[in-house]
C-alpha cells in the first residue's frame with residue numbers, strides 16, 4: 001500500500017514537471033512566433049514608407065550635391081530618418097507621400113491664427129509659422145476657391161514629397177482639413193530674389209554673390225531635369241520664384257505645378273510674360289530647354305538688374321548686336337555694382353546666358369552643362385583669389401577640411417564693403 005502511494009506521488013510529480021515544462025515551451029514558442037511576425041511586419045512597413053521619404057531616393061537619383069542645406073529642417077538622423085520627421089511623428093501622421101500631415105489647429109497656433117503674413121502669391125497667402133518643436137516653416141494657404149479637389153491636392157503632395165534637394169524649397173508637410181488646403185515649406189528668411197534686385201531699400205547684391213545664386217538655381221534645375229525620375233520641368237522660372245535663406249543660398253520655389261515634358265496644342269500657355277520660351281509659345285511644346293530659356297533670362301536679370309517686364313530682352317538683343325554674343329557685355333551691367341565686378345566673369349556668364357536664350361532649343365545648353373560652366377567660373381575665381389592670397393593681398397581664402405575631396409570654401413572678407421551677411425558668407429564651389 002505504501003509502495004503504491006509512493007509510486008503515485010512519483011507519477012504525479014513527473015506529470016507536473018512534464019506539464020510545467022510543456023507549458024513553458026509553449027509560452028516560449030508563442031513569444032518567439034509573435035516576435036518574428038512583428039519583425040516581418042515592421043520591415044514591410046518600413047519598405048512601404050521609408051523609401052518614399054528617404055530624400056526621394058526611391059524615385060529620384062540623388063545628384064552630387066543633393067544634400068540638405070543649412071536652413072532645412074530636414075536633417076539626417078538615425079537610420080537615414082530625418083530628425084525633423086522624428087520630431088513630428090509623435091503628433092503628426094506621416095502620410096502615404098512620406099511627409100507629415102499637420103493638424104489644422106497646430107498650423108493655426110504656429111501662425112498666431114494666420115496673422116504672420118510674409119507674402120502673397122497667385123494661389124493665396126504665405127505665413128511664417130513657429131512650430132512647437134522650435135522649427136520655423138512657411139505655410140502656403142491655397143485659396144478656398146481654388147479648383148483643386150482634395151484628391152488632386154493629395155496627388156500634388158505625393159509628387160512634391162518625392163523631390164528633395166538643397167537648392168529646392170522642399171515641401172515638408174501639408175494640411176487638408178476643414179476644406180482647407182495648405183502646403184508647408186522650408187522657411188527662407190531672406191525672401192525672394194526679385195525684391196533683392198529691385199527693392200531700393202535692400203542692400204544691392206554684389207556681383208560675386210549673384211554668380212553663386214545663379215549656380216544654386218542651376219543645381220536645383222539640374223536636379224529636376226536629370227535627378228528626378230520621371231524628370232520634372234519647372235515651367236515658371238523667374239526671380240520671384242527664387243528664395244534665399246539666412247546665408248543667401250538660393251533655392252528654387254514653386255515647382256508645385258511643374259509637369260513632365262509635354263505637348264498640348266490646346267492647353268493655355270502657362271508661365272510668366274518675359275520669361276517664356278518663344279518656341280513654346282509657337283509650338284506649345286514645353287521641354288527642359290524651355291526652362292533653360294527662362295534660366296537664361298534670369299541670368300541676364302542678375303547681370304543687368306533689370307526686369308524682363310521692363311524691356312530686359314530688347315536691351316540684351318541691342319547689346320548682342322555689338323558683342324556678337326561673346327564679349328563687351330559690360331554695357332548692360334547693373335549700375336548698382338558701381339563698377340565693382342570682374343569683367344571676364346561677367347562676359348563668361350553673359351555668353352552662357354546668351355546661349356540659353358538661343359531661338360533654337362537644340363542649340364541651348366542643358367542644365368548639366370550650365371552647372372559645369374558656372375562651377376568652372378567660380379573655381380577660376382577661387383584660384384585667382386588663392387593666388388592673390390599667396391602673394392599677400394587682402395582676400396582671405398580657406399580650404400574646407402571637412403570635404404577636402406571636392407569642396408573648397410571661400411570666406412570672403414570684403415573690408416571696404418558693407419558688413420552684412422552678403423559680404424561675409426561661406427560658399428562651397
Ligand SMILES: Nc1ncnc2c1ncn2[C@@H]1O[C@H](COP(=O)(O)OP(=O)(O)OP(=O)(O)O)[C@@H](O)[C@H]1O
Nearest residue numbers: 118119120121122123126138185186187188192240
Ligand atoms: N518658403 C518660403 N519661405 C519664405 N518666404 C516665402 C516662402 N514661400 C513663399 N514666400 C514668400 O511669399 C511670396 C509669395 O510666394 P508664392 O510662391 O505663393 O507666390 P509667387 O511665387 O510670388 O507668385 P506666383 O504664385 O504667382 O508664382 C514669395 O515671393 C516670398 O516672398
